[in-house]
Amino acid sequence: MNGADTTSMQISLNRILTIFKRDFQDAVRDARILLMILIPFGIGVFYSFAFDDDTTTPTATVVYFSAGATTLPETMSRIAGGTVDLTVREVADANTVRQQIDDGDADLGLIVPAGFDAAVASNASPALDVLMTDSQDLGANYLAATVQPALREMAGQPEPARVSFETVGGEAETLVIDRLGIREYFVFAAILVQIAMIALLAMPSVLAVEREQRTLDALVMIASNREVIIAKACWGLVYIAGSVAILVLVADLIPVEPLPFIAGIGLLSLALVGFGLLLGRTMSANQLNSWGGVLLLPVIAPAFIIGTPAPDWLTAAANLTPTAMGARLAINGLAGETLFASAWLSVLGLLIWTVAGFGLLTWRMNRREA
Amino acid sequence: MTQRGEPMIVVERLEKHYGPTRAVDGVSFSVAAGEVFGLLGHNGAGKTTTIRMLTGRTRPSAGRARIAGHDIVSDLHAIKPIINLVFEDQNLYERLSGRENLHFFCDLYAVPRVRAAELLDIVGLTEAAGRKVKTYSTGMKQRLLIARSLVNQPRLLFLDEPTRGLDPVSARDIREIVRQLSAAGTTVFLTTHYMDEADELCQRVAFLSQGKIVALDAPRELKLRYGQRSSTVLLDDRVEHTVDLHDPIAATHLQEWMQAGRVLTIHSHEGTLEDVFIALAGRPL
Numbered sequence: 001m002n003g004a005d006t007t008s009m010q011i012s013l014n015r016i017l018t019i020f021k022r023d024f025q026d027a028v029r030d031a032r033i034l035l036m037i038l039i040p041f042g043i044g045v046f047y048s049f050a051f052d053d054d055t056t057t058p059t060a061t062v063v064y065f066s067a068g069a070t071t072l073p074e075t076m077s078r079i080a081g082g083t084v085d086l087t088v089r090e091v092a093d094a095n096t097v098r099q100q101i102d103d104g105d106a107d108l109g110l111i112v113p114a115g116f117d118a119a120v121a122s123n124a125s126p127a128l129d130v131l132m133t134d135s136q137d138l139g140a141n142y143l144a145a146t147v148q149p150a151l152r153e154m155a156g157q158p159e160p161a162r163v164s165f166e167t168v169g170g171e172a173e174t175l176v177i178d179r180l181g182i183r184e185y186f187v188f189a190a191i192l193v194q195i196a197m198i199a200l201l202a203m204p205s206v207l208a209v210e211r212e213q214r215t216l217d218a219l220v221m222i223a224s225n226r227e228v229i230i231a232k233a234c235w236g237l238v239y240i241a242g243s244v245a246i247l248v249l250v251a252d253l254i255p256v257e258p259l260p261f262i263a264g265i266g267l268l269s270l271a272l273v274g275f276g277l278l279l280g281r282t283m284s285a286n287q288l289n290s291w292g293g294v295l296l297l298p299v300i301a302p303a304f305i306i307g308t309p310a311p312d313w314l315t316a317a318a319n320l321t322p323t324a325m326g327a328r329l330a331i332n333g334l335a336g337e338t339l340f341a342s343a344w345l346s347v348l349g350l351l352i353w354t355v356a357g358f359g360l361l362t363w364r365m366n367r368r369e370a
Numbered sequence: 371m372t373q374r375g376e377p378m379i380v381v382e383r384l385e386k387h388y389g390p391t392r393a394v395d396g397v398s399f400s401v402a403a404g405e406v407f408g409l410l411g412h413n414g415a416g417k418t419t420t421i422r423m424l425t426g427r428t429r430p431s432a433g434r435a436r437i438a439g440h441d442i443v444s445d446l447h448a449i450k451p452i453i454n455l456v457f458e459d460q461n462l463y464e465r466l467s468g469r470e471n472l473h474f475f476c477d478l479y480a481v482p483r484v485r486a487a488e489l490l491d492i493v494g495l496t497e498a499a500g501r502k503v504k505t506y507s508t509g510m511k512q513r514l515l516i517a518r519s520l521v522n523q524p525r526l527l528f529l530d531e532p533t534r535g536l537d538p539v540s541a542r543d544i545r546e547i548v549r550q551l552s553a554a555g556t557t558v559f560l561t562t563h564y565m566d567e568a569d570e571l572c573q574r575v576a577f578l579s580q581g582k583i584v585a586l587d588a589p590r591e592l593k594l595r596y597g598q599r600s601s602t603v604l605l606d607d608r609v610e611h612t613v614d615l616h617d618p619i620a621a622t623h624l625q626e627w628m629q630a631g632r633v634l635t636i637h638s639h640e641g642t643l644e645d646v647f648i649a650l651a652g653r654p655l
Binding site: 018223 | 426450451454457461463466474475478480
């Protein structure tokens with residue numbers, strides 16, 4: 001940026017919009033740029049359809065026949081809580097219970113004799129038939145384990161001990177992949193790759209080619225360097241926003257809390273766009289083609305270190321990167337709960353990275369022009 | 371100096387340093403409005419750096435320059451709309467058509483797009499306007515570059531090696547466009563390696579060597595001052611003699627031959643700008 005550009009501070013929205021529109025249209029005609037955008041999109045769509053275990057909460061269906069009124073299924077359901085996604089069906093007779101278990105239509109069957117609840121309450125030890133399939137389904141096994149506690153509760157027997165569970169050792173002891181589910185996790189991974197590829201490969205390539213082919217010189221005959229950079233940044237951000245939005249919709253990756261998700265993705269994109277423009281001003285198009293893919297690895301990797309049982313030093317280092325900061329915010333939004341604490345630190349960190357990226361870019365341009 | 375009006379460019383002791391290297395070393399000159407001014411020199415003499423500074427793409431290390439009365443550093447925003455440049459490199463958007471290239475720059479300069487059609491007509495590219503630029507020949511690209519540089523109807527046009535690598539016909543077309551621009555009152559600042567071109571187009575030329583201007587005047591004056599003036603005389607014995615017109619003895623011989631009626635033909639040789647350049651820089655371009 002030359003001295004006059006810096007002092008005059010005259011920014012023309014018309015010129016920014018004109019450059020932005022040209023870049024936007026030109027990228028559609030550039031097969032290389034299109035591939036950089038479409039590959040991660042394709043991967044995300046593939047993950048979305050390849051994995052359907054959107055959640056790790058096991059499911060189970062209970063079918064029961066009771067000769068009289070019983071609260072057993074309801075008690076079991078209460079004890080299971082949110083740990084099992086439970087469906088309870090009452091049928092007309094015991095044979096139907098057996099048939100549905102045999103057909104695999106239900107995971108657990110209960111045949112409850114008449115007067116069962118009263119017999120349990122009087123500690124008469126009534127008979128109870130529990131039918132299960134021979135599969136090792138997690139939900140069915142967990143549900144079977146709730147039968148005895150339910151019966152103790154119905155018998156009015158106190159619990160042997162009051163057990164309280166507490167999570168210690170900080171945040172995200174549960175693996176993020178377990179919390180989000182494989183499908184969400186990998187689609188989210190594809191989104192991060194998509195952001196990184198647009199910000200750190202596609203956009204720098206466009207800028208580097210303009211620099212090398214000297215079309216940039218033609219632009220700055222009327223536009224300022226500042227206007228060119230703003231237009232390129234807008235191009236990158238709009239492409240990121242558009243492609244992420246499409247992938248989110250196609251993959252049905254709707255965040256429970258949109259605000260932290262959008263903040264994480266948006267601030268991460270802004271920070272990476274700054275560094276992408278710096279790459280575009282610094283490296284040649286050939287260097288970007290050769291080394292761009294390698295550069296992506298250390299940028300993307302930290303997002304997949306956090307929320308895993310990695311060594312503390314590695315997690316601490318990863319947490320300093322913009323990708324991890326953006327991922328922490330976005331994952332919180334996806335999960336709808338605070339899996340990663342201190343969101344404000346992530347926001348602050350991302351803002352610092354953004355200022356650093358654009359600051360280095362300005363310094364580089366000043367140094368080059370002067 | 372034969373100025374036709376107020377100076378369009380005034381340069382005073384302009385310098386550009388890259389570390390210890392002085393790419394431009396204290397050059398001073400002025401260019402009148404409507405003048406075609408040539409800046410000549412070897413590769414690396416400082417021509418392109420001078421243009422970069424005058425067009426605001428590089429900050430001078432020292433000295434100052436004004437274009438149409440505006441300082442090139444502090445008033446660049448006032449200068450940009452009235453100047454343009456035909457680059458040495460054919461820096462066009464190759465995936466766009468010729469028309470799209472011009473439309474883009476019309477939009478940048480906030481000029482109605484109808485101007486693109488006018489310019490395509492002027493440079494003879496109307497029929498090829500819809501084709502992608504990457505299918506253009508070098509000459510067509512050069513004409514499109516000229517059209518692009520005229521989008522904003524610049525009062526001052528810089529031409530950096532505008533005919534380099536062109537076939538003779540295309541080069542002639544470009545020179546004709548430059549003549550028309552000059553006739554219309556556009557100030558033209560030309561750098562070229564082709565001495566004949568500078569001689570043909572420029573009212574004045576400056577020779578740049580190692581960042582310094584070593585001569586500046588009208589081509590004819592420079593040729594008279596630095597060029598070799600000689601004549602080839604064919605005598606009645608069919609022997610050719612080259613007569614150095616600076617040499618009084620040779621001139622006496624010529625007078626004697628004339629008086630004796632021995633001269634069959636006589637051809638005078640005016641010095642060329644190439645001779646001037648060799649005389650000043652010690653080697654040809």
